[in-house]
Amino acid sequence: MEVPILKQGPYLIATIQSALTDKDIVQLRDALVEQVGKFRARGVIIDLTALDVMDSFATGMLQDMAHMVRLRGAETVIVGIQPDVAFAMVHMGLTLEGVTTALDLEEGLAHFECAGVPGRGG
Amino acid sequence: MNPDVAEGTLVRIESDLDIVSARMQGRAIAVQLGFGATAATLIATAISELARNVLLYAGRGEIVLTSVEHGTRRGLAVLAQDRGPGIPDIPRAMQDGYSTSGRLGLGLPGVRRLMDDFEIESSAGAGVRIVAKKWMPYPMT
């Protein structure tokens, strides 16, 4: 199932609504990395609230995505990771190093607003 | 108990959709057996890793989910098997960071940490057979 990407001001929001296949994740990565440039987005929020499993493939893809988005000039915040999912991830050594995380969508937006996303080139 | 669980539930792994299906069934069976939400998530994650390994290295194979008992303890066994090229160097495959598929090599060591018991059999050319078990913290009543 394709993940819808919502544009809200200078941010792109991708809300995952059901279990993702590997192809869905690759597709999401490519779409987001492309749209960051197209919409000149400053931030990307990926909402994982509905996901009940994050394995090494999905985590690796999200991490790659965050790094690619960074190279395209925007910051990624991953929000909504469920407690049990987080616990399983760290068991496997998957800690999303270098990627910002926040509790939920609201917190993710607050991160951009308050912490002040470094402007272009900043 | 559901007789299907006692006999084992077989999930064929032939595409990435099957990975999702295997872990969903695994979670459902774990919950049915009485595992808590956290343990069920650990099990589902392990199944996802094992199923992807099958798909990635052998192209196809199967996952079998079976309820197991040992003394007064009940658990869930996840069997992953394929007839692919096999793993020539198991100790190396069990090291963090090792992968021949070019991705993060956390799959198998990760599964070992998610589950309680982990056994792997393989020789070059003969496929891989992995059995990973998770036990419930309390004895049966």
Next chain:
Amino acid sequence: MALAEITHDGKQTFEPTTAMLRELVAHLAQNRTQLREEWVRRITEAQLLQAMTKDEIFAEATSVYDSYVEALETRTLETLTTYAQNLSERIIPRGVETHEVVGIVLLLRDVLARSLFAKYHTDSALLNHVLDAYEPAANAIAITVSVGFVRERERVIREQQEAIRELSTPVLQVRERLLILPIIGVIDPHRARQLTEQLLRAIRANRAKVVVIDITGVAAMDANVANHLVLTVESARLLGARVIVTGLSPEIAQTLVNIGVDLGKMNTVGDLQGGIEEAERLLGYKVMPVAEAQMA
């Protein structure tokens, strides 16, 4: 479970056993008042069930007696099993011990056996038949009640263990978005797992941004538990919360260094006070004396 399955008798003695059981049931029903009173007298004499009043004992004895007779009559243990569980639920909180429950069941067995002796002692062949029917049934009943009690007790103990574990580690909200988890005592792997689950759920429920885990009250931890602590800190970060660990003893510091903990991932502060100050700084609070605040 049918009583006939428990008797050792084969098919041949099955019919006579049924007839004997019917005879038994009739005897027990006829002498209900007298046997019940005798049983209660013996219970009091043996100083069992002292946590209960005389009236309570009599009421319970009546119910047990009737369930007992019913079990013999219907040849099933279901009603008795349910009653035994109910009874256990009621008397366990009052401190009734396993030996008392086993004791009263054996007393009833004894009271009934004596009354059978008294009735049939003139005909030893018949007495033998009656006892053949009575013994296995009585044993099955005694086991059902005792095992039911022990099971219920085990369940209660397990529940209490869970409750104690939860009580022993409160997750406290000291400010909006700031949680404190003071850990005291020994952390075994089971408790460690529970702590993590509790903390991660509390982070989501309270929308916490910063958590201070204070381990001043933990003298030492083995490498497994130390690893688990690191996993907890990392899990909390995935949820979007920062963790500050305070009060590390020299031993724990050594364990963490031995397992090769990545200090970049672990924010530690010497004591709880310092940890809370650091947390407030992270949250953007500035705490100052009132006078100073008015000046500012």
